[in-house]
Amino acid sequence: MYKVAVIGDNESICGYAALGLETYPVNSAERGKEILRQMVSSDFVIIYITEALAALISEEIERYQDRSRPALILIPGISGNTGMGKRNVKRSVERAVGSDILDLK
Amino acid sequence: MAKLSVNPTRMQLRILKKKLIVAMRGHKLLKDKRDELMRQFLILVRENNVLRQEVENGIRLANASMAIAGNVMQKQVLDVALMLPKQELQIEMEEKNVMSVLIPSYTIKLKTNNTNDIYSYGYAFTSSELDDAIKALSDVFPQMLRLAEVEKSCQLIAAEIEKTRRRVNALEHVIIPQYQETIKYIKMKLDENERGTITRLMKVKDMILAQAHGYNQ
Numbered sequence: 001m002y003k004v005a006v007i008g009d010n011e012s013i014c015g016y017a018a019l020g021l022e023t024y025p026v027n028s029a030e031r032g033k034e035i036l037r038q039m040v041s042s043d044f045v046i047i048y049i050t051e052a053l054a055a056l057i058s059e060e061i062e063r064y065q066d067r068s069r070p071a072l073i074l075i076p077g078i079s080g081n082t083g084m085g086k087r088n089v090k091r092s093v094e095r096a097v098g099s100d101i102l103d104l105k
Numbered sequence: 106m107a108k109l110s111v112n113p114t115r116m117q118l119r120i121l122k123k124k125l126i127v128a129m130r131g132h133k134l135l136k137d138k139r140d141e142l143m144r145q146f147l148i149l150v151r152e153n154n155v156l157r158q159e160v161e162n163g164i165r166l167a168n169a170s171m172a173i174a175g176n177v178m179q180k181q182v183l184d185v186a187l188m189l190p191k192q193e194l195q196i197e198m199e200e201k202n203v204m205s206v207l208i209p210s211y212t213i214k215l216k217t218n219n220t221n222d223i224y225s226y227g228y229a230f231t232s233s234e235l236d237d238a239i240k241a242l243s244d245v246f247p248q249m250l251r252l253a254e255v256e257k258s259c260q261l262i263a264a265e266i267e268k269t270r271r272r273v274n275a276l277e278h279v280i281i282p283q284y285q286e287t288i289k290y291i292k293m294k295l296d297e298n299e300r301g302t303i304t305r306l307m308k309v310k311d312m313i314l315a316q317a318h319g320y321n322q
Contacts, residue, residue, distance in 0.1 A: 002196045017187050018223050018239045020194030046253045066264045071257035078168045096263035
Protein backbone atom coordinates (compact mmCIF):
# COMPACT_ATOMS: atom_id res chain seq x y z
CA MET A 1 0.00 0.00 0.00
CA TYR A 2 1.40 3.32 -1.01
CA LYS A 3 0.55 6.87 -0.13
CA VAL A 4 0.19 10.14 -1.99
CA ALA A 5 1.69 13.37 -0.74
CA VAL A 6 1.44 17.03 -1.61
CA ILE A 7 4.20 19.46 -0.74
CA GLY A 8 4.34 23.21 -1.22
CA ASP A 9 3.37 26.36 0.58
CA ASN A 10 0.57 25.96 3.06
CA GLU A 11 -2.05 28.07 1.28
CA SER A 12 -1.66 26.13 -1.94
CA ILE A 13 -1.89 22.67 -0.51
CA CYS A 14 -4.22 22.79 2.51
CA GLY A 15 -7.23 21.82 0.41
CA TYR A 16 -5.71 18.48 -0.59
CA ALA A 17 -5.77 17.30 2.99
CA ALA A 18 -9.55 17.07 2.74
CA LEU A 19 -9.23 14.56 -0.11
CA GLY A 20 -7.19 12.27 2.08
CA LEU A 21 -3.77 13.13 0.69
CA GLU A 22 -0.95 13.82 3.08
CA THR A 23 0.12 17.43 3.00
CA TYR A 24 3.49 18.72 4.01
CA PRO A 25 3.69 22.51 4.16
CA VAL A 26 7.16 23.66 3.21
CA ASN A 27 8.45 27.19 2.97
CA SER A 28 12.12 26.89 2.18
CA ALA A 29 14.19 25.04 -0.38
CA GLU A 30 16.25 23.23 2.27
CA ARG A 31 13.20 21.96 4.07
CA GLY A 32 11.70 20.92 0.74
CA LYS A 33 14.77 18.90 -0.18
CA GLU A 34 14.83 17.26 3.22
CA ILE A 35 11.17 16.27 3.11
CA LEU A 36 11.45 15.05 -0.45
CA ARG A 37 14.37 12.83 0.46
CA GLN A 38 12.49 11.35 3.37
CA MET A 39 9.48 10.69 1.19
CA VAL A 40 11.44 8.97 -1.51
CA SER A 41 12.84 6.50 0.98
CA SER A 42 9.44 5.76 2.51
CA ASP A 43 6.36 4.51 0.71
CA PHE A 44 5.12 7.49 -1.24
CA VAL A 45 4.35 6.72 -4.81
CA ILE A 46 2.97 10.01 -6.11
CA ILE A 47 4.20 13.34 -4.84
CA TYR A 48 2.53 16.49 -6.08
CA ILE A 49 4.78 19.53 -5.79
CA THR A 50 3.77 23.12 -6.33
CA GLU A 51 5.55 24.76 -9.22
CA ALA A 52 6.88 27.49 -6.95
CA LEU A 53 8.66 24.99 -4.73
CA ALA A 54 9.75 22.82 -7.64
CA ALA A 55 11.54 25.79 -9.17
CA LEU A 56 13.70 25.98 -6.05
CA ILE A 57 14.61 22.31 -5.90
CA SER A 58 14.61 21.37 -9.57
CA GLU A 59 17.90 19.46 -9.51
CA GLU A 60 16.62 17.34 -6.65
CA ILE A 61 13.50 16.55 -8.64
CA GLU A 62 15.39 15.68 -11.78
CA ARG A 63 17.34 13.09 -9.88
CA TYR A 64 14.22 11.00 -9.39
CA GLN A 65 12.96 11.34 -12.90
CA ASP A 66 14.28 8.04 -14.20
CA ARG A 67 13.18 6.00 -11.22
CA SER A 68 9.96 4.08 -11.42
CA ARG A 69 8.78 5.59 -8.17
CA PRO A 70 7.93 8.09 -6.88
CA ALA A 71 6.22 10.07 -9.61
CA LEU A 72 6.89 13.75 -8.99
CA ILE A 73 4.13 15.78 -10.55
CA LEU A 74 4.10 19.56 -10.66
CA ILE A 75 0.87 21.38 -9.92
CA PRO A 76 0.17 25.10 -10.04
CA GLY A 77 0.05 26.73 -6.62
CA ILE A 78 -2.15 29.49 -5.34
CA SER A 79 0.15 32.16 -6.75
CA GLY A 80 -0.70 31.08 -10.27
CA ASN A 81 0.49 28.92 -13.08
CA THR A 82 4.10 29.42 -14.09
CA GLY A 83 3.96 27.02 -17.03
CA MET A 84 6.72 24.92 -15.55
CA GLY A 85 4.65 21.75 -15.68
CA LYS A 86 4.08 22.21 -19.40
CA ARG A 87 7.75 22.94 -19.92
CA ASN A 88 8.61 19.66 -18.26
CA VAL A 89 6.38 17.77 -20.66
CA LYS A 90 8.10 19.58 -23.50
CA ARG A 91 11.48 18.64 -22.10
CA SER A 92 10.68 14.96 -22.05
CA VAL A 93 9.53 15.23 -25.66
CA GLU A 94 12.79 16.87 -26.57
CA ARG A 95 14.66 14.19 -24.75
CA ALA A 96 12.89 11.40 -26.56
CA VAL A 97 12.48 12.81 -30.04
CA GLY A 98 15.36 15.24 -30.24
CA SER A 99 13.21 18.26 -30.92
CA ASP A 100 9.86 19.55 -29.77
CA ILE A 101 7.40 18.19 -32.26
CA LEU A 102 4.23 18.92 -30.30
CA ASP A 103 4.48 22.60 -30.87
CA LEU A 104 1.01 22.74 -32.34
CA LYS A 105 -0.68 23.07 -28.98
CA MET B 106 36.90 4.18 -40.47
CA ALA B 107 39.12 2.64 -37.86
CA LYS B 108 39.51 -1.07 -37.99
CA LEU B 109 39.97 -3.22 -34.96
CA SER B 110 43.48 -4.28 -34.05
CA VAL B 111 43.29 -8.02 -34.55
CA ASN B 112 45.49 -10.63 -36.09
CA PRO B 113 44.55 -11.22 -39.72
CA THR B 114 43.88 -14.92 -39.37
CA ARG B 115 41.15 -17.19 -40.59
CA MET B 116 40.08 -17.78 -36.99
CA GLN B 117 39.57 -14.08 -36.37
CA LEU B 118 37.71 -13.72 -39.61
CA ARG B 119 35.28 -16.40 -38.59
CA ILE B 120 34.74 -14.83 -35.15
CA LEU B 121 34.26 -11.39 -36.62
CA LYS B 122 31.77 -12.60 -39.18
CA LYS B 123 29.70 -14.11 -36.39
CA LYS B 124 29.92 -10.93 -34.39
CA LEU B 125 28.83 -8.89 -37.36
CA ILE B 126 25.73 -11.04 -37.80
CA VAL B 127 24.85 -10.62 -34.11
CA ALA B 128 25.42 -6.87 -34.29
CA MET B 129 23.22 -6.56 -37.33
CA ARG B 130 20.43 -8.54 -35.76
CA GLY B 131 20.74 -6.49 -32.56
CA HIS B 132 20.63 -3.32 -34.57
CA LYS B 133 17.44 -4.36 -36.30
CA LEU B 134 15.77 -5.38 -33.05
CA LEU B 135 16.77 -2.20 -31.25
CA LYS B 136 15.53 -0.14 -34.14
CA ASP B 137 12.16 -1.85 -33.93
CA LYS B 138 12.13 -1.31 -30.18
CA ARG B 139 12.88 2.37 -30.64
CA ASP B 140 10.12 2.79 -33.18
CA GLU B 141 7.54 1.08 -31.01
CA LEU B 142 8.59 3.07 -27.94
CA MET B 143 8.33 6.24 -29.94
CA ARG B 144 4.81 5.34 -31.04
CA GLN B 145 3.75 4.65 -27.46
CA PHE B 146 5.45 7.80 -26.28
CA LEU B 147 3.67 10.01 -28.76
CA ILE B 148 0.28 8.60 -27.76
CA LEU B 149 1.05 9.13 -24.09
CA VAL B 150 2.54 12.56 -24.44
CA ARG B 151 -0.50 13.84 -26.32
CA GLU B 152 -2.70 12.55 -23.52
CA ASN B 153 -0.30 14.11 -21.05
CA ASN B 154 -0.69 17.50 -22.68
CA VAL B 155 -4.47 17.36 -22.60
CA LEU B 156 -4.59 16.11 -19.03
CA ARG B 157 -2.21 18.74 -17.85
CA GLN B 158 -4.41 21.42 -19.35
CA GLU B 159 -7.45 19.97 -17.59
CA VAL B 160 -5.71 19.57 -14.26
CA GLU B 161 -4.24 23.04 -14.33
CA ASN B 162 -7.64 24.53 -15.12
CA GLY B 163 -9.29 22.53 -12.35
CA ILE B 164 -6.71 23.53 -9.81
CA ARG B 165 -6.99 27.14 -10.88
CA LEU B 166 -10.71 27.08 -10.15
CA ALA B 167 -10.11 25.42 -6.79
CA ASN B 168 -7.40 27.90 -5.91
CA ALA B 169 -9.61 30.83 -6.78
CA SER B 170 -12.27 29.59 -4.38
CA MET B 171 -9.66 28.78 -1.80
CA ALA B 172 -8.23 32.27 -2.00
CA ILE B 173 -11.66 33.76 -1.33
CA ALA B 174 -12.26 31.32 1.49
CA GLY B 175 -8.94 32.26 3.00
CA ASN B 176 -9.92 35.90 2.97
CA VAL B 177 -13.47 35.49 4.20
CA MET B 178 -12.58 33.19 7.04
CA GLN B 179 -10.05 33.59 9.74
CA LYS B 180 -6.87 31.66 9.17
CA GLN B 181 -7.27 29.67 12.37
CA VAL B 182 -10.79 28.63 11.44
CA LEU B 183 -9.59 27.50 8.05
CA ASP B 184 -6.72 25.53 9.53
CA VAL B 185 -8.97 23.89 12.10
CA ALA B 186 -11.52 22.99 9.46
CA LEU B 187 -8.93 21.07 7.47
CA MET B 188 -6.93 19.77 10.38
CA LEU B 189 -8.50 16.35 10.70
CA PRO B 190 -9.49 14.92 7.35
CA LYS B 191 -12.18 12.25 7.38
CA GLN B 192 -11.09 10.73 4.16
CA GLU B 193 -7.94 8.71 3.81
CA LEU B 194 -6.48 7.68 0.53
CA GLN B 195 -4.12 4.90 -0.27
CA ILE B 196 -2.81 3.71 -3.54
CA GLU B 197 -1.91 0.48 -5.13
CA MET B 198 0.65 0.47 -7.85
CA GLU B 199 0.95 -2.05 -10.61
CA GLU B 200 3.63 -2.06 -13.21
CA LYS B 201 2.93 -2.70 -16.83
CA ASN B 202 5.71 -3.79 -19.10
CA VAL B 203 5.85 -1.80 -22.32
CA MET B 204 8.90 -2.78 -24.36
CA SER B 205 10.85 -3.54 -21.18
CA VAL B 206 9.92 -0.20 -19.61
CA LEU B 207 7.91 -0.68 -16.46
CA ILE B 208 5.21 1.95 -16.53
CA PRO B 209 3.09 2.43 -13.43
CA SER B 210 -0.65 2.22 -13.11
CA TYR B 211 -2.36 3.33 -9.92
CA THR B 212 -5.61 2.37 -8.30
CA ILE B 213 -6.90 4.30 -5.33
CA LYS B 214 -8.35 2.86 -2.17
CA LEU B 215 -10.42 5.21 -0.07
CA LYS B 216 -11.11 4.69 3.59
CA THR B 217 -14.78 5.47 3.20
CA ASN B 218 -16.85 5.38 0.06
CA ASN B 219 -19.07 8.28 1.03
CA THR B 220 -18.32 11.13 -1.35
CA ASN B 221 -19.34 13.66 1.29
CA ASP B 222 -16.50 12.62 3.51
CA ILE B 223 -14.22 15.08 1.81
CA TYR B 224 -15.80 17.79 3.96
CA SER B 225 -14.01 17.32 7.22
CA TYR B 226 -15.86 20.06 9.08
CA GLY B 227 -19.27 21.11 10.26
CA TYR B 228 -20.63 23.79 7.97
CA ALA B 229 -21.38 26.28 10.74
CA PHE B 230 -18.17 28.28 10.84
CA THR B 231 -16.82 27.86 7.36
CA SER B 232 -17.68 29.75 4.22
CA SER B 233 -19.23 28.14 1.20
CA GLU B 234 -16.17 29.01 -0.86
CA LEU B 235 -14.21 26.45 1.07
CA ASP B 236 -16.79 23.84 0.06
CA ASP B 237 -16.46 24.97 -3.53
CA ALA B 238 -12.69 24.77 -3.39
CA ILE B 239 -12.69 21.28 -1.99
CA LYS B 240 -15.38 20.11 -4.38
CA ALA B 241 -13.36 21.46 -7.29
CA LEU B 242 -10.25 19.67 -6.07
CA SER B 243 -12.06 16.41 -5.59
CA ASP B 244 -13.56 16.74 -9.08
CA VAL B 245 -10.16 17.20 -10.64
CA PHE B 246 -8.45 14.53 -8.59
CA PRO B 247 -9.16 11.58 -10.93
CA GLN B 248 -7.47 13.54 -13.69
CA MET B 249 -4.59 14.35 -11.38
CA LEU B 250 -4.11 10.68 -10.71
CA ARG B 251 -4.18 9.83 -14.39
CA LEU B 252 -1.79 12.71 -15.00
CA ALA B 253 0.65 11.24 -12.51
CA GLU B 254 0.44 7.91 -14.27
CA VAL B 255 0.86 9.34 -17.74
CA GLU B 256 3.52 11.86 -16.92
CA LYS B 257 5.66 9.32 -15.09
CA SER B 258 5.26 6.90 -17.99
CA CYS B 259 6.32 9.62 -20.40
CA GLN B 260 9.43 10.37 -18.40
CA LEU B 261 10.39 6.73 -18.15
CA ILE B 262 9.76 6.04 -21.81
CA ALA B 263 11.65 9.18 -22.82
CA ALA B 264 14.66 7.98 -20.86
CA GLU B 265 14.43 4.54 -22.47
CA ILE B 266 14.08 6.00 -25.96
CA GLU B 267 17.17 8.09 -25.38
CA LYS B 268 19.12 5.03 -24.31
CA THR B 269 17.86 2.88 -27.16
CA ARG B 270 18.57 5.57 -29.71
CA ARG B 271 22.16 5.80 -28.52
CA ARG B 272 22.57 2.08 -28.80
CA VAL B 273 21.08 2.02 -32.29
CA ASN B 274 23.37 4.83 -33.38
CA ALA B 275 26.43 3.25 -31.84
CA LEU B 276 25.74 -0.01 -33.60
CA GLU B 277 24.86 1.61 -36.89
CA HIS B 278 27.68 4.12 -37.12
CA VAL B 279 30.50 2.60 -35.10
CA ILE B 280 30.32 -1.09 -34.35
CA ILE B 281 28.98 -2.44 -37.64
CA PRO B 282 31.28 -0.36 -39.91
CA GLN B 283 34.19 -1.34 -37.70
CA TYR B 284 33.46 -5.03 -38.09
CA GLN B 285 32.91 -4.68 -41.82
CA GLU B 286 36.16 -2.79 -42.21
CA THR B 287 38.09 -5.32 -40.21
CA ILE B 288 36.59 -8.25 -42.07
CA LYS B 289 37.54 -6.62 -45.36
CA TYR B 290 41.06 -5.99 -44.07
CA ILE B 291 41.51 -9.60 -42.99
CA LYS B 292 40.18 -10.90 -46.29
CA MET B 293 42.58 -8.68 -48.21
CA LYS B 294 45.45 -9.74 -46.04
CA LEU B 295 44.65 -13.44 -46.44
CA ASP B 296 44.29 -13.07 -50.20
CA GLU B 297 47.59 -11.26 -50.35
CA ASN B 298 49.23 -14.05 -48.36
CA GLU B 299 47.75 -16.60 -50.72
CA ARG B 300 49.11 -14.80 -53.75
CA GLY B 301 52.45 -14.52 -51.99
CA THR B 302 52.47 -18.24 -51.37
CA ILE B 303 51.60 -19.05 -54.97
CA THR B 304 54.35 -16.88 -56.39
CA ARG B 305 56.80 -18.34 -53.93
CA LEU B 306 55.83 -21.88 -54.96
CA MET B 307 56.18 -21.01 -58.63
CA LYS B 308 59.58 -19.54 -57.98
CA VAL B 309 60.68 -22.60 -56.02
CA LYS B 310 59.38 -24.87 -58.76
CA ASP B 311 61.43 -22.96 -61.30
CA MET B 312 64.50 -23.23 -59.16
CA ILE B 313 64.06 -26.97 -58.68
CA LEU B 314 63.47 -27.51 -62.39
CA ALA B 315 66.58 -25.52 -63.18
CA GLN B 316 68.59 -27.62 -60.80
CA ALA B 317 67.29 -30.97 -62.03
CA HIS B 318 67.31 -30.43 -65.78
CA GLY B 319 69.50 -27.45 -66.16
CA TYR B 320 67.17 -25.31 -68.13
CA ASN B 321 65.21 -22.19 -67.60
CA GLN B 322 61.60 -21.88 -68.60
